[in-house]
Amino acid sequence: MNIEQFYPLFSKANKVTIDSRKIESNDIFFAFSGDNFDAATLAEKAISDGALAVIVERKDFENTARNIFYVPSTLDFLQALAVYHRNQLDIPFIGLTGSNGKTTTKELIHAVLSEKYNVQYTYGNLNNHIGVPLTILSVKPGHEMAVIEMGANHQKEIELLCTIAKPDYGYITNFGKAHLEGFGGFEGVIKGKSELYDYLKEYNKTIVVNENDSIQVDKTENYEPKITFGKKDSDYYFESYSEDHCVGLSYQGTKALSKLTGNYNFTNLCAAVSLGLHFGIDQEKIKHAIESYTPTNMRSQIVKKEGKTLVLDTYNANPSSMAVSLSNFITFEGSKSIIIGDMLELGEESMVEHQNILKQALELGFDEIITVGGNFKKVNLTTLSFENTQELIEYLKLNGIQSDNILLKASRGISLEKALDFI
Template identity: 70%
Template sequence: MNAVQFYPLFLEASNVTIDSRKIEKNNIFFAFSGTNFNAAISAKDAINKGALAVIVEDEDFADASQNIFYVPSTLRFLQELAIHHRNQLQIPIIGLTGSNGKTTTKELIHAVLSRKFKVQYTVGNLNNHIGVPLTILSIKPEHEMAVIEMGANHQKEIEMLCTISQPNYGYITNFGKAHLEGFGGLEGVIKGKSELYDYLKSHHQTILVNENDPIQLQKTRGYQPKITFGGAGSDYHFQEFSHQNYVGLSFNAHIAQSKLTGNYNFTNLCAAASLGFHFGIDFLEIKSAIENYVPTNMRSQIVEKDGKTLILDTYNANPSSMAASLQNFSSFQGTKTIVIGDMLELGVESHHEHEHILQLARSLNFDQIITVGKNFLELNAADSIGFENSAELADFLKLNKIKSKNILLKGSRGIALEKVLEFI
């Protein structure tokens, strides 16, 4: 069994899943096994639930008469099937990566382009070696374009994801201090993220460039085709403004006010608007898309609760995004408390980067600094309160309410700061 042979059966399926709990009628189930679990044991149960076919990597559970097929690697077969499906598609695919803002930018691009087209896009954070092929396989005949988010924590990963998604357009949000441990430092981050540029250049595809970013400028200098924004001579030029802690953009005296906080989101808005213009969408439609997009994914999300303004930005954190969040939050009017969690995957730079963030926080004169995680805890001084984990903070908050009018929660996914939200 290979991907080409299996493809006609795939076209009959309603969906592809790797979660045995979510199997529905006419699905294809890829039985991914872990170190301590053989998912192939669920094969017959999946068929009984209505699955059209099951892919297993354990020959003992294969039964072609019931559409249970053996392959040496379910992961490799999933990727090969996605590549074959991509090769049949005749629609533009926009590839997206970067250190910060990938998911928000993807959501905004989808919101804008959906004003004119039927757009498929990465759901949630399915942006890795499994999530990207799953997203490609979710593209149906009715879709007119797709937006694929690509994440990476080491070099050659974006290169591999590009071979699967084969983007016609690409955008790197920025190059920041994320996953320093895996990439081997900031230069490694730049090299790894630039694998998207390498793919687009070698296949003569279009690059979207923020001309206010010197690295993007340098990496794309002299290349065509590209779409540009940010500079005075760019294809599209927008003005930034903010109102009541929300960021927006203006174009030719027209204003689009988002529900996102943070001036770092301005370039995310610009990227979405630029692609909207490129694909023939007028500004009134772009404005409507931006103003109706409501962040609900713990990224730059404003929550009003009991007379307090909470900034929920707990999905991820690295030194670049943390510094930007703190600086933005310092401009809020009224008393301010920050709850910051450890930044993970920083390797040998971890101590220095956590120390730098604490120094920045102290310089911004917040009314209260609360830290969560072992890295910050080692560095805490008398002017901050530290906890080893979110559970300890939750216990503290049950008895000690934060009095500030504005509260920022920012930390890496592993810290799960959103768990304390109900106690604030």
């Protein structure tokens, strides 16, 4: 089976899935093999459940009469199918990556552009070598734009994803201290994320630049075409303001207040609005998009509970995002407690980075500081510390937190959001 032969069948499908539990009528199921389970064993059942076709990488499970097709590698075939499909699509693709804020920015871009266009975009955090192809394969003939989030924790990953997604526009939210272990330090982060710039430059595509970010400015100096924001002489200039812990922006007299907390989200708003203006969307519609977007993904999410204001930011954490979260949270009015969990994938920098964050928290003078995770526990000798979230929950069952405002911030692996019900 080759891509050209298979593509007409794909064109008739409802969607592509790698999850046998989510198979619906007329789907295509890619049977990925894991360390402990071979999904090829589910091929016949998938067809019986209504799948249009199944791709397996075990020859003994092939049954072409039932549309079960063998390929040497399901991953390679998935990626090749995505590339082939992408080549058939004559619509703008917007690619974005970055150390912090890329998912929130992706959601905002989608919200803004959807005011005028039918936009497909990355669902959740399907932003890796499997998720990006799945997103591309979900683009249908009726879509007019696509927004593709690209994540990475090693060199050359963004380069690969660009060859699959082939973005026409690209934006890097920032360069921060994330995945230091995989990238080999901060300079490695810059190099790895800049692979998006490398692709865009090679194919003369458009780069979106925050001109308040010196790295972005340096990496795109003397390059055209680009869309700029941040400075008064940029293509687009915005002013920030805030109300009730939420950040907003003003452009040519039109003000839009988001439901996102944190001044660090201002640039995320700017990027989304810049693209909206570039693609001719009316300012009032952009205002509607910004003010209607409600974060529900554990990223800068404000939760009101029993008279308290909780900031739930537990989907990701690294030294850069943790530092700005603490600086933002200290500005809240009233008493403030923080529950901060380990920042993962920092390699040999882990100890010093956890020490730095704890030092910052102590200097800011929060009313209560609670840490969760083994990394923080090693360096936290002065405040309440727990080995894991379950230990925290057991403590919270017996002890309440009295502060008016509570911040929960940690890497995904800490699952700190599980403590929310006990606060």
